Every structure is written in C-alpha cells, then in structure tokens.
Amino acid sequence: MQGAVPAGAAGQGRRVAVVAGIGGHTPSTVVTNAALSLRFDTSDEWIRSRTGIGARHVAEPGEATSDLAVRAGAAALRSAAPRSGGDGVDLLLLATSTPDHPCPATAPAVATRLGLSVPALDVNAVCSGFVYGLAVADGLIAGGVAERVLLIGADTFSTILDPDDRSAAALFGDGAGAVVLRAGHVGEPGAVQAFDLGSDGDLADLVMVREGGSRHPGRDPGAERSDRFFAMRGQAVYRHAVARMTESARSVLDRVGWAPGEVDRFVAHQANARILATVGTELGVPADRVYANLGAVGNTVAASIPLALAHAAEAGELHGGDRVLLSAFGGGATWGAAALTWPELF
Numbered sequence: 237m238q239g240a241v242p243a244g245a246a247g248q249g250r251r252v253a254v255v256a257g258i259g260g261h262t263p264s265t266v267v268t269n270a271a272l273s274l275r276f277d278t279s280d281e282w283i284r285s286r287t288g289i290g291a292r293h294v295a296e297p298g299e300a301t302s303d304l305a306v307r308a309g310a311a312a313l314r315s316a317a318p319r320s321g322g323d324g325v326d327l328l329l330l331a332t333s334t335p336d337h338p339c340p341a342t343a344p345a346v347a348t349r350l351g352l353s354v355p356a357l358d359v360n361a362v363c364s365g366f367v368y369g370l371a372v373a374d375g376l377i378a379g380g381v382a383e384r385v386l387l388i389g390a391d392t393f394s395t396i397l398d399p400d401d402r403s404a405a406a407l408f409g410d411g412a413g414a415v416v417l418r419a420g421h422v423g424e425p426g427a428v429q430a431f432d433l434g435s436d437g438d439l440a441d442l443v444m445v446r447e448g449g450s451r452h453p454g455r456d457p458g459a460e461r462s463d464r465f466f467a468m469r470g471q472a473v474y475r476h477a478v479a480r481m482t483e484s485a486r487s488v489l490d491r492v493g494w495a496p497g498e499v500d501r502f503v504a505h506q507a508n509a510r511i512l513a514t515v516g517t518e519l520g521v522p523a524d525r526v527y528a529n530l531g532a533v534g535n536t537v538a539a540s541i542p543l544a545l546a547h548a549a550e551a552g553e554l555h556g557g558d559r560v561l562l563s564a565f566g567g568g569a570t571w572g573a574a575a576l577t578w579p580e581l582f
Contacts, residue, residue, distance in 0.1 A: 253373050254421075255415055259311025262533060288509025288531055290532065301335060302349070328357075328387075330343035352386070364571055367541065430491040432491070442472055481504060482519060485573040497522065509530065541564060545560075559575070
C-alpha cells in the first residue's frame, strides 16, 4: 500500500503548530572513525568517502533512549519558556524505534521524569519518526486537543546493532532532539505550513530487526543470531530514499508555492552525505542551503532532523523567517516531508 496525507496551506486563520523551542542531546562517549578502525578492517578515509561521517556518539552501558529523550526535552522546554509564558506542555510525543522496553511505551516515563502529568505516546516510523510526529502534533493542535506539545525524537541504535557489522557501526549514532510546539496561525514565524506522508509495507524488509515482536518473538532455538540485530539492504534503501524523499519534498513545495531556490534551509534526515547531496540536487535546492551535521553525529534515526535543527539554530545557521524544508525516509517503509518558517529562538 502507498499513500500520502496532505496538509495544504489553506487560509491565514488556520490553527497550526508553531515552533516555540528546541533542544538536543548526544551521549558523552564519542566513537571516531579511527577508533572503529581498531575494531574493523576499515579506515577514516573509507568511512568518510562512503558516508561523510567522521564520528558518532554512543550511549553508555545502561543509558537508555529515555535518558537521552529527557535531556533533549528539558532543553526544548527551557528554550520555549520565554515565548510560551512558562515551561509546561499538555501532551508529549516520543518518536523512537528503540524504546526502553517492548511494552510499555517509553513516552509516559519521559513525561513523568520531566515533571509533566500529561498524555504521552510513542510514534514509530523509524527515520521518518520526527516528520510523522510533527504531523501528529500539528493535527492534535489543529483539532483543539492540545495547545502545546513536546515532540522528541530519540534513538539508541547502538543497542540493536550487530557488534560485528562494520557498515552499521560506521553509520549509526545515538542522540535526541526535541521541539516545543504551540498553537498558532499559518502566517506567523515558526508555523508549520504543509506535510506529505507516505508508506509502503511491501518494502518492510529494507530495514528490519526480525526478532522481538509477535511475528518472531525470539524463542526459536534455530533462529539465526543475526535476527536479533538491525539489518538493512543498503543499496535498495539508497534508491528508495532518494526517490521518496525527493518526491515528498516536491509535493510539499508545490503545496506551499515555494520554488526550490526560495528554500533557505533544507534539513533532511541525516542518513549519509550521498543521499543528502543527491536529494538536494534532484530538488534544485542550492548546495550551500543543504544542512548537514552527520559528520559529527552519524545517522541518529528519529533524532536526526530535530538534532540537526538544534545544531543549526545554535550555530546561527537558522534565522527568523527562514523557509525550512524537511524530508525523511525510514523503515516500514515510511517517508515524509514538511515545510515551515523558522522563528526567532536565540
């Protein structure tokens, strides 16, 4: 099945989500390419030439997705406080595919640790999780269910990687990014303008951890050891990611009426440098407006886009009124794009 969920840029009075705060967090342990070359038959040049990644942050033993989510969420709440009249929200969404436990959801624990007594739920669309979560938050705000939403993207993929998998170890890092969204209107800075979402379950095997769910609970003594770990069909993922991210981003640009040259920042899922460059070229977005932070953090899955936004904002590379285009592709397969204007946050 394939589908898209559009959110057009209808009248100026339409109630939408508006970015009011942002924060990010990465674990303190940094694994450089040089360190990986001590474990695998690889080198800094080999990894950089194929991925654009030079280092990644990795959670310590016992450090869970919720730990990273709490730190990023707290930073976003602090960022939003001057603009929202306080540091509270009335709903929390956690985009992740590495929850603390298969059951229950991780979001309620994150909310409690942040001192929030609010509805909280997980959203799992793998690397598309933040864009999906943004659409969910916007819909809840538009429908009057929530006034302020804390949306966090957090993943600890280091906990599901095969320790003998050189490619995965080079690609993935752990991290969390978060935004506070408040109710507002389309014409104001920070407003989310439009979405395009899609999925295709026929591509489920592109990205998968086979064991641990109800289909393969993991109790079969004859199962392959590798079934416990993340697996990816790299070349197929590359092809589909480029195609779907480009199509979805074009659809959003059409809905908001922006030409590619009018995009001030294209912040896509930080999968690898080749995908970022190719999608930017396919769209016609100038290369100097394609933002990348994956060199220092790797692919942080659902944290990728919000962490990139946090780093760009902190570095002064996002300014109030900037037209920002987001796009992602993830397991499922899922994909999506969104357009928003950027607020003054710093």
